[in-house]
Amino acid sequence: MAKTSRTKKEQPIILITNDDGITAPGIKALVEAVKNLGKVIVVAPDKPQSGMGHAITIGHPLRLSTVQLFGDVEAYHCSGTPVDCVKLAVDKVLHRKPDICLSGINHGANHSINVIYSGTMSAALEASIESIPSVGFSLLDYSIEADFTGAAYYANLLVKQLLGKKIDKHLCLNVNIPPAPKELLKGLKICRQAYAKYEERFDERQDPTGRKYYWLTGEFQNFDKGKDTDVWALENNYISVVPVQFDLTNYQLKTTLQKVLTKKH
Amino acid sequence: MAKTSRTKKEQPIILITNDDGITAPGIKALVEAVKNLGKVIVVAPDKPQSGMGHAITIGHPLRLSTVQLFGDVEAYHCSGTPVDCVKLAVDKVLHRKPDICLSGINHGANHSINVIYSGTMSAALEASIESIPSVGFSLLDYSIEADFTGAAYYANLLVKQLLGKKIDKHLCLNVNIPPAPKELLKGLKICRQAYAKYEERFDERQDPTGRKYYWLTGEFQNFDKGKDTDVWALENNYISVVPVQFDLTNYQLKTTLQKVLTKKH
Numbered sequence: 001m002a003k004t005s006r007t008k009k010e011q012p013i014i015l016i017t018n019d020d021g022i023t024a025p026g027i028k029a030l031v032e033a034v035k036n037l038g039k040v041i042v043v044a045p046d047k048p049q050s051g052m053g054h055a056i057t058i059g060h061p062l063r064l065s066t067v068q069l070f071g072d073v074e075a076y077h078c079s080g081t082p083v084d085c086v087k088l089a090v091d092k093v094l095h096r097k098p099d100i101c102l103s104g105i106n107h108g109a110n111h112s113i114n115v116i117y118s119g120t121m122s123a124a125l126e127a128s129i130e131s132i133p134s135v136g137f138s139l140l141d142y143s144i145e146a147d148f149t150g151a152a153y154y155a156n157l158l159v160k161q162l163l164g165k166k167i168d169k170h171l172c173l174n175v176n177i178p179p180a181p182k183e184l185l186k187g188l189k190i191c192r193q194a195y196a197k198y199e200e201r202f203d204e205r206q207d208p209t210g211r212k213y214y215w216l217t218g219e220f221q222n223f224d225k226g227k228d229t230d231v232w233a234l235e236n237n238y239i240s241v242v243p244v245q246f247d248l249t250n251y252q253l254k255t256t257l258q259k260v261l262t263k264k265h
Numbered sequence: 266m267a268k269t270s271r272t273k274k275e276q277p278i279i280l281i282t283n284d285d286g287i288t289a290p291g292i293k294a295l296v297e298a299v300k301n302l303g304k305v306i307v308v309a310p311d312k313p314q315s316g317m318g319h320a321i322t323i324g325h326p327l328r329l330s331t332v333q334l335f336g337d338v339e340a341y342h343c344s345g346t347p348v349d350c351v352k353l354a355v356d357k358v359l360h361r362k363p364d365i366c367l368s369g370i371n372h373g374a375n376h377s378i379n380v381i382y383s384g385t386m387s388a389a390l391e392a393s394i395e396s397i398p399s400v401g402f403s404l405l406d407y408s409i410e411a412d413f414t415g416a417a418y419y420a421n422l423l424v425k426q427l428l429g430k431k432i433d434k435h436l437c438l439n440v441n442i443p444p445a446p447k448e449l450l451k452g453l454k455i456c457r458q459a460y461a462k463y464e465e466r467f468d469e470r471q472d473p474t475g476r477k478y479y480w481l482t483g484e485f486q487n488f489d490k491g492k493d494t495d496v497w498a499l500e501n502n503y504i505s506v507v508p509v510q511f512d513l514t515n516y517q518l519k520t521t522l523q524k525v526l527t528k529k530h
Contacts, residue, residue, distance in 0.1 A: 053319030053348075054381045061470070061478035083318075083382075088479060091466050113394060115513055116319045117348075125513075129378060129462060158526075165525060168518065190523045192514040197394060201356050205326070213326035214353060241526070243518035248380055248390075249457040250510035253433065257455045257508055261426060 012038035012099035012163050015127070017085045019049045019106065019119025022069060022077045026105035029148035030137060031070045033155045034102065037163060041098070042075035043089035045082060045119075050108075052119040054126070055081045064088055082123035090130060100162060101127035104137035105151050107144070111176045111230040111240055112196035112222070121174055121244065128172035129246050133162065135172075140234060141179040150182035154239050158188065174242040178234050189238035194229035196222035277303035277364035277428050280392070282350045284314045284371065284384025287334060287342045291370035294413035295402060296335045298420045299367065302428060306363070307340035308354035310347060310384075315373075317384040319391070320346045329353055347388035355395060365427060366392035369402035370416050372409070376441045376495040376505055377461035377487070386439055386509065393437035394511050398427065400437075405499060406444040415447035419504050423453065439507040443499050454503035459494035461487035 014034055018027040022044040031040055043064075063079040076093060078085045082103065090097055106120040115121045120136045127134035135158065139151045154177060162171075174193075178185065200218035207213055222231050230240035279299055283292040287309040296305055308329075328344040341358060343350045347368065355362055371385040380386045385401045392399035400423065404416045419442060427436075439458075443450065465483035472478055487496050495505035 048324070051321045051323045053317070053321070053387065055318045055320040056316045056382055056481065058316045058481055059313070061480045062467070063476075063478055084481075087465055087481065088467060092469065092479060113511065116390070116394070116511055117321055122318065125381070129381070161526060171518065172515075174513075188526060190519055190526060192516070192519060193512050195512070200352055202327070202353060204357065211328075213328055214357060215326045216321065216323055216349075216352065241522070242513075243515040243522055244513045245515035245518070246378065246381055246513075247458050247460070248439075248507075248509045248511075248513075250437075250508040251457070253436065253508035253510070254455055254457060257506070260430060261423075261453060261455060261506070 013094065014038045014040045015089050015094065015098035015101045016040055016042045017044045017082055017103050017123045019045065019052060019082045019123065021045050021048045022067060024107060025144060026107050026139065026148060028070065029152050030102060030105045030155060031073055033152035034159050035073060037159055038099065040073050041093060042070060042073060043078055043085045043093055045085060046077035046079055049081055049119045051117050052081045053117050054083055054122040057081060057084050062088060064092065082119040083126045086123050086126045097130065097132050100159065101132045101134040102159065103134065105148055105155065106138035107146055108138065108142040109140045109176055110136065110138040110174060111234060112194040115174050115193060115244060124172050125244060125246055128170045131169040133167050133169060133171040135159065135175055137175045139177045139179060150180065150185050151177040153182055154188065172244040174244050176230060176234055176240045178237050180237055184237055186238045188241050189233040191230040191233050191240045191242050192228055193242050194222060194224040194231035196220065196224055196231045278359065279303045279305045280354050280359065280363035280366045281305055281307045282309045282347055282368050282388045284310065284317060284347045284388065286310050286313045287332060289372060290409060291372050291404065291413060293335065294417050295367060295370045295420060296338055298417035299424050300338060302424055303364065305338050306358060307335060307338060308343055308350045308358055310350060311342035311344055314346050314384045316382050317346045318382050319348055319387040322346060322349050327353060329357065347384040348391045351388050351391045362395065362397050365424065366397045366399040367424065368399065370413055370420065371403035372411055373403065373407040374405045374441055375401065375403040375439060376499060377459040380439050380458060380509060389437050390509060390511055393435045396434040398432050398434060398436040400424065400440055402440045404442045404444065415445065415450050416442040418447055419453065437509045439509050441495060441499055441505045443502050445502055449502055451503045453506050454498040456495040456498050456505045456507050457493055458507050459487060459489040459496035461485065461489055461496045
């Protein structure tokens with residue numbers, strides 16, 4: 001990785017975080033999958049943080065503690081969000097930028113619009129904002145007993161490839177793995193983000209005192225017929241790889257707006 | 266707005282939310298600024314939610330209550346995040362999509378990379394995902410006594426223009442207003458998001474029992490010399506208008522990766 005300061009003899013530093021919390025089986029699978037590729041350091045939330053998006057903690061302070069959960073791998077849990085974990089790891093644990101930041105393996109899908117809500121992907125995107133190449137991994141299986149064998153195999157393969165190449169310091173990959181046995185997976189496929197989302201509604205319920213409350217629910221719908229999308233790839237047993245960016249400018253709309261909103265005020 | 270179901274005689278429905286919470290002066294300024302343009306309904310967080318990014322509440326239920334804060338304007342406060350407010354407003358308050366969703370006026374900047382962390386802009390982006398055109402407004406003044414006169418003037422002007430046009434149902438605008446008197450503002454400028462961010466670090470402190478804690482701090486730095494950016498526009502007393510998208514695919518990198526990651530596994 002030419003754009004970092006690592007010399008040939010040094011091991012790459014691999015920072016690992018997630019959003020399911022430090023005790024989730026998925027992060028353990030990721031640590032095991034890549035620990036032969038460099039020096040792994042884990043800084044992950046001390047509790048589940050799914051759906052936190054790119055939240056950061058600004059109104060109160062953060063705690064950070066060492067924890068023994070991954071054998072001889074240095075690990076810390078943090079009271080903040082996934083994004084907080086990345087920031088705190090760089091400033092107070094590593095005291096430098098790692099060579100790569102990995103997030104996951106998430107229990108559940110982060111393809112299509114999920115990338116926006118996902119703490120897993122926000123941690124990866126934060127790293128990329130900080131000029132640290134990053135990859136978020138998600139397995140399409142929410143269960144605590146999910147089988148990470150295939151996901152772990154491809155995580156190792158992809159990270160090894162990335163560490164062996166000159167890569168963009170802002171690289172951020174959103175990798176989703178179908179919930180299939182390893183031997184049925186067809187390999188990595190570079191994709192775009194599908195326009196597919198949850199059609200949401202709220203269950204309206206009553207608490208024991210008769211007051212209403214609302215619980216988010218909904219069904220996934222794919223509005224995108226493209227065969228170059230992450231949703232298509234996953235439905236066809238490919239591992240989807242979407243390069244993700246933090247420049248949210250809609251350049252096409254920018255050009256249109258320059259024509260329609262240029263009246264004198 | 267041709268792409269919604271409103272007929273000519275009906276007033277447009279304007280949904281307003283924010284991330285500073287329903288009692289913030291900024292949201293009151295926004296309600297006052299646009300209430301002559303349609304039927305305004307407010308659904309906003311019951312407490313400050315700055316820095317919440319695109320967080321959603323999935324692990325616990327939400328509460329929603331009516332509140333009398335804006336004269337005869339229908340208003341609700343919600344226990345969730347800004348994104349929750351938009352979802353809940355559509356499903357349980359309006360029972361339809363509003364014609365436009367406005368968020369803010371935020372107390373503080375949401376230009377450049379701030380768009381990613383901002384609850385104000387995440388609410389607007391959520392609306393745009395839901396096929397509701399949206400605008401987030403932010404004034405570059407964090408103080409509770411900020412003067413919203415100029416911001417309110419341009420909010421009215423912009424929303425009036427948008428409601429009078431055929432606009433894309435996924436339109437989402439990130440509008441930032443310089444902290445200058447109205448007469449010094451030079452008008453709207455369509456921009457791209459600057460690569461400018463906070464160079465962050467954490468203050469390390471000790472609590473009364475001697476345990477360490479960390480508090481996020483940092484300084485804003487602009488790495489982008491472009492004169493077409495939001496940061497440049499704001500420094501030159503323009504109101505920056507950045508069209509924002511929820512497709513995070515980095516198409517340029519997608520093409521590069523297709524060349525380098527296509528080895529057989």
